[in-house]
Amino acid sequence: MSLSVLIILPLLTAIALLLCNGFRQVRVVALSGAVVQLIYVLWLLGAYWQQRPAGNAAAILFEEDLTWFASLNIHYHVGIDGIAIAMILLTALVTVAGILVSWPVEKLSKEFFFLLVLLSLGAYGFFISLDLFTLFFFLEVAVIPKFLLIGIWGSGRSSYSAMKLALLLMGGSALVFVGLAGIYFNTPTANGPTFDLLQIAQAGISTDVQELFFPFAFIGFGIFTALFPFHTWVPDGHSSAPTAASMFLAGISMKLGGYGCLRMALLMPAAAQSYSGIIIVLATIAIIYGAFATMMQTDLKYINAYSSVSHCGFVLLGIGMLTKTAMMGAVLQMVSHGLMTALFFAAIGMLYDRTHTRQVAQLGGLLKVMPFIATVFVIAGLCSLGLPGLSGFVAEVTVFMGAWQREDAWYRLATILACASIVVTAVYILRAMGKVIMGPLLVEGTGSLLQQGHVLSDARWNEKLAAVLLIIGIVAIGVAPFWLTELIN
């Protein structure tokens, strides 16, 4: 049982991709790599579950520790707890789905799949790292492919979006690095400064240092997960990105930030406590304001991107509330939002492939011509608006229950406002759904294409498989959340 396999497998896949010839080979290799990875992750999950009842109460399992760079005491130290394995599972699922959805990508397919695999590699490495430097390293590994994916395969103002996204995320990781370096130099451990999470947690960071460096690390990670004033890369980036990149971006990449914020809040509890008011204000603004901004969007991808801002606000709200339940809710929300938004983007991508428009006003009644895709769209929408039985509800209600445990009146007010967003969410989701899926059939973008005999076909096998995979995840959490909450606990 080795966690390094999680990194080695994508690496091997990436190398194999470089040796491939022709896009048919490339996609098969990429898919099989992702599927093997998914199987391995499931196996890992099984192994993890076997450890717990066996009385293994250690916080971190499957540790591996290698000295990487001795003079700075940087280690390759990996290990997982329940939160990490939940995120890894999410990554594996979204990766397989993303590769399936990009099945027909012919343009520079080798580079495309290479970058996708690289992005997933960065995410895996990030989630299993226990060394802050390795963590940061993998965070950076995950940033660069996004820039290229959007810049090269994107649509619309792709270079602008790619630039914006890369610059903001780079700025975020610069802040993260300042925070991490601050922790590194100010932790009194026996053998000098260390990046090791466990040792730092054991040694404890003094309150002054926490309060100085927590904002850096938190805002830095926060930018990745659409913290309020730094969220503007989300709509532009997502809307310009190709379908799979949107899925990866929202499904995996934004979760890097949430996971990082959570780790920082757990590592520096004193500072998290003193800054929690600010975090909650920003998170509440993101939730409400993101939701209202979504109502006015006319492009399907913008709708989902803004709703991501709103939904990721729940992650930050859960973290900022600092109660155990709320934090669990934050993790649930990360997993749930990852699956849901990936599904949503996949559905939008499928619609766009056929109709060549994403404007709500130009679409209508698609249930008639592509029932499968429309159903996927409806399921994603219902999950987004927090329908019980799908994962969104479980996550949101957990966040609310946890948030309500803070007795302060202002925290309560923030919680109520956050609750109110479920109504706004319902409004924008139903507006989009009512127009695009229901109503009279209308496809303006391809009026001419239709006349030329193009048929608006329903989903192909690869798209069906991708959607079904994600829906299984959503329903598995929504119908039986206990397995996931037990895992996270």
Place this chain on the structure above:
Amino acid sequence: MNASDILFYLISAFVLGTAVLAVTANKIFRSAIWLLFSLVGVAALYFWMQVEFVAAVQIIVYVGGVVVLIIFSIFLTQQSGSKMPKPPLKRTLFFILAVLLGFAFSYKIIAEYGFASAGPVKPFVVPVSAIGEQMLDTKQHGFVLPFEVVSMLLLAAMIGCIVIAMRSVPKGKTIQKHTATVGGFGTSNNLTDVPAASTTPDEVSIMEEKAT
């Protein structure tokens, strides 16, 4: 002041005078000739300092090699007799002032420091054999490693010269004037070698449609 001293000042005056002429002469060919004299003067300075081997190398390499190379390149590139455009007066004045200032600054430093020359304790003799032995010596004060490095450098320079000077423009390709775009997305073109037009979404999706 003995004859040796006078000789030194004479040589110095010669070196500096010809150097000034070399950098101010109107015609490029003359400039090269003045440079030649100046370099010969430097060689004379080495003789005066009793390092005959260096002086000999100076004459062989500089006078016999570099200057000849320069003259060749003059012949290759333009009419040797034509006058070069004079630099604008403002520029000339500015640099004369700047150079004088720099010289004064250096002069001051050198004069202040003084280099306590108690006179040579030991006469400075440079036998060629000593140079040769030390050059190829592998022991502590040997220079064999720099020697080898320099020989590699010379080889590299030789090949490099040939490659640079011989590179001819391949047929069918015009030299692209590389216009760098600020903040633009040059990467996509470099990476892909695909015309930018094909990145429009419609074509991509049409391609995807065809693929299935």
Place this chain on the structure above:
Amino acid sequence: MNYSSYITLIPLLPLAGFIILGLFGKSLTRSAGILGTFLLLVSTVLAFYTAYNYFFVSGKINGIYPPVTALHYTWLSFSPGLSIDMGVLVDPASVMMLVVVTFISLMVHLFSLGYMKGEDRFATYYAFLGLFTFSMLGLVLSTNLLQIYIFWELVGVSSFLLIGFYYDRPAAVAAAKKAFIVTRFADLGFLIGILILAYYGGTLDFNMLIYRLTATNLSPLTQTPQIGFMGISLLTWALVLVFIGGAGKSAMFPLHIWLPDAMEGPTPVSALIHAATMVVAGVYLVARLYPVYLLDEAVLQIITWVGALSALLAAIIACTQTDIKRVLAYSTISQIGYMLFALGLSGYGDTATGYSASLFHLFTHAFFKSLLFLGAGAVIHFVHTNEIREMGGLRKLMPLTHITFLIACLAIAGIPPFAGFFSKEEILLAAWENNRFGYILGLVTSGLTAYYMFRLYFRIFWNRTPSYSNHHGEGSWTMKGPLLVLAAAAITVGFIPFPHFVAVNGQEEITVPLRFSIAPVAVAIAGITIAYVLYFKNNPLPRKWALAFRGMYKLVRHKFYFDELYLFITKKIVFNGIAKPAAWIDRHLVDGFMNGAGWATTRLSESIKALQSGSVQNYMLYVFGSIIALAAVFIYWT
């Protein structure tokens, strides 16, 4: 008695139907409906079996029917003691609802076999019906506040799907959205109420919550009433918020606007969801938490007034509507208002009569209202219009429908011995004992109900000679059968000694004195008479009356302009006032700041890029200048 062996099957069978029909419905076509109906039949039989076991085999213990938690497991655990436990709660109210829901649903399933025949998405329709039935049964059997919330949302979404079943009709889509969003808005109150109750009660379980709040002073909610918000105690807040959720689902004023529009769905769906089952969920919710509500009389009084007001206003509006289904929808609002009115009467000191009467009315109403809807469905199926002004004289063409519709009208008007009479009597009795003003309101509503129902009846079945030919008959027996069964129920269910079974604290029968019935029956007959005068024959009287009260008529005809008010709030305030500025701020201020930062950087680099001149000599100048400067620094400053 151990119910767990089969009671979970009751909701799970319709769910199985939903999954099977949802996934494989395409290939089943006609048999989809039969499969769905069969699964529901099994459920119904099980539900009746459960009721039989519960009421007659297990019987009373200490004078009351004890609540039994038949199944219980932790679904989602928040913190120690606080978790969503999925379970099955069997108590008189839930068993009663179980019977009602399965029975009405079965009737609707049967009816739809004929009514929806030949529809494109026949299997999908049955799948959605299965989903709804599952959700409603889950709601009824909930043991837990959040469990009821979960199914609450699920019935909401199934209602959305069914209202929007004719998805290519913009009106249907708009109605579906409206229904979902309005109830969602109300659910927000419900959710916050749950959060308060759960936090201070320390549990989500109904029985535990009721025990903690009533039997002992365990909870800070009752222990220290001073903690509150805006001068109102938290308990009051929580109960009011929960009631808002209920009021939204039950379409009480001012959240009633979605229900009339919801009539865009297929008529059998209206019969099931928007008449008999889902819309009474609000009543059921308050009844579930009844012991807690008893702690706070102010909230109960609010409920009374909301109920009474809704009953009256909806009845008034119903008098002027001409769409057959909308009349029935307003009548539903009115009747549910009646139920809540009765439920809230306990706020005046009486603890028993109102509760039983309310649930009794819920019980009887389910039968005759679904009968009315199915009858209306048959009529619509026959004449292909909803507009009563285009109908008339159908009694000869649809004799069976005519008879059953008449029975239902008599039942809802409160004419003895039909079902509505008994339950209405109890409500009015409770009102008479506790709140005389409320009693008068109830009486007026009762008269109005009789009037508009018979207006409808005369208008459809008498009034003028039919302009239709009897070309395709009344419909198949799958459509007629349910009408007959429900008509039989509408006649008989009133004789069930309801308070004996469903009552707070095992309170015994309510006896209505015979002379008390005189006033309500007289009022009802008066209403029927007016309707007879105006509508039995095609005459100009209604027009005259409408003209005489022109202003009022217009106000009522436009439903007191509630829709316009809501449209103003949503369009002008929410969309233009909040959402538009938010989107604008995001694009121009927040994003503008980001772009501005980028722009500033570009400007800066533009301004210093001249340094990179490309001229070698300039570069050399920088190099030598820097060397000299550095030399000066090192020599003189160190």
Place this chain on the structure above:
Amino acid sequence: MSSIPLTHILFVSTALFFIGVYGLFTRRNLITMLMAIELMLNSVNINFVAFNKYLYPHTLNGVFFSLFIITVAAAEAAVAIAIIINLYRNHRSIDVEDAQEMKY
């Protein structure tokens, strides 16, 4: 033995260096700029030899340095001229002002 102090030789070499600098800046012809560079290199060589002779007469390090510098200078001159010729081919000019593509 002469009585010339070390400083005088240094003055000469400094003067030669600045004459080179002057040429480097005022000339626009690449070949003449190269010549100026040669002058500067020579002045450095003079320094090395002079320091060796006056301050460390028992070693030969300065001499070696000047020898290596001469070698490197020769290589440099050759490469520079190759570049100049290439430039001339592309631009038909060896004026430094004409070769300004490498700007922003």
